[in-house]
Amino acid sequence: MALTTDPVALDQWYAVGSLPVVAQITRLLGQEIELSAGANGPVVRRCDTGAVLATRQKWGLVFATFGAPAAELFDIAEAHESDRRFVPCGWVTMRASGLRVVENFLDMAHFPFVHTDILGSEPHTEVPRYDSEIRRDVDEVWATNCTFFQTRIAATESAGDFVRLTYRVPTPFTVMLYRVCPSAPDRLDAIALFIQPMEETLCRAIPLMWLVDDRTAQAELLRFEQVIFLQDRIIVENQRPLRLPLEPRRETPTRADSSSIAYRRWLKEKGLRFGTTGAA
Numbered sequence: 234m235a236l237t238t239d240p241v242a243l244d245q246w247y248a249v250g251s252l253p254v255v256a257q258i259t260r261l262l263g264q265e266i267e268l269s270a271g272a273n274g275p276v277v278r279r280c281d282t283g284a285v286l287a288t289r290q291k292w293g294l295v296f297a298t299f300g301a302p303a304a305e306l307f308d309i310a311e312a313h314e315s316d317r318r319f320v321p322c323g324w325v326t327m328r329a330s331g332l333r334v335v336e337n338f339l340d341m342a343h344f345p346f347v348h349t350d351i352l353g354s355e356p357h358t359e360v361p362r363y364d365s366e367i368r369r370d371v372d373e374v375w376a377t378n379c380t381f382f383q384t385r386i387a388a389t390e391s392a393g394d395f396v397r398l399t400y401r402v403p404t405p406f407t408v409m410l411y412r413v414c415p416s417a418p419d420r421l422d423a424i425a426l427f428i429q430p431m432e433e434t435l436c437r438a439i440p441l442m443w444l445v446d447d448r449t450a451q452a453e454l455l456r457f458e459q460v461i462f463l464q465d466r467i468i469v470e471n472q473r474p475l476r477l478p479l480e481p482r483r484e485t486p487t488r489a490d491s492s493s494i495a496y497r498r499w500l501k502e503k504g505l506r507f508g509t510t511g512a513a
């Protein structure tokens with residue numbers, strides 16, 4: 234597969250590796266790229282032409298673009314708060330469209346069935362009504378006032394309770410979750426998932442967490458996240474089609490899907506083709 238011609242996909246920043254850079258060959262938008270540690274910072278090159286891509290370093294990651302993004306990388310306010318635990322998790326590769334991974338991240342309805350006895354359990358399967366919107370001023374998708382009964386809402390907690398969540402989609406291939414922190418109810422844990430779309434139906438993703446949690450061992454935090462992520466990988470790899478359909482009525486929506494509907498509408502308005510059932 235060659236580099237996509239989709240201008241919407243080309244004009245985005247993508248996480249393509251962690252810092253410090255380990256020299257490697259990887260893929261982005263169908264194109265083989267090479268990461269290396271240059272004298273003045275990370276270097277990302279196209280393997281076919283040798284052209285050097287524009288890069289940024291943020292949150293312990295290297296970002297690159299083939300195009301001309303309309304804006305710099307978005308901000309995560311919680312990342313500036315020095316008393317937080319910053320927990321970069323590991324990269325996970327998935328044979329699915331990165332857009333499917335975002336949509337799965339937004340979906341609360343699967344918690345009791347996929348993350349049984351961790352993020353949900355039967356009979357608590359109902360997704361209470363919440364609000365979804367495309368925020369025009371920032372060009373992001375948000376889902377607010379989300380609640381869900383979870384068996385074990387964070388690594389610090391052992392009892393079940395209604396968790397209060399806010400979802401944010403700052404770019405087509407990035408999704409965030411803000412969770413009212415169980416151990417500090419006036420603050421929000423922030424979890425971001427950065428997706429590197431390698432091919433239309435192949436991606437890798439890395440979760441980064443900024444937590445208000447000075448108790449849980451790092452190893453346990455990573456294990457908690459990894460268990461959840463591997464359960465999600467099975468789901469996204471088994472969805473058909475692997476690409477995300479943007480046409481209305483291809484899949485029957487339910488009330489719980491309102492964030493997914495807003496996300497798909499937003500992608501369709503942008504004209505994104507890469508990773509969708511429309512041709513890239």
Ligand SMILES: [Fe+2]
Pocket residue numbers: 337338343347348461464465
């Ligand atoms: Fe999940």
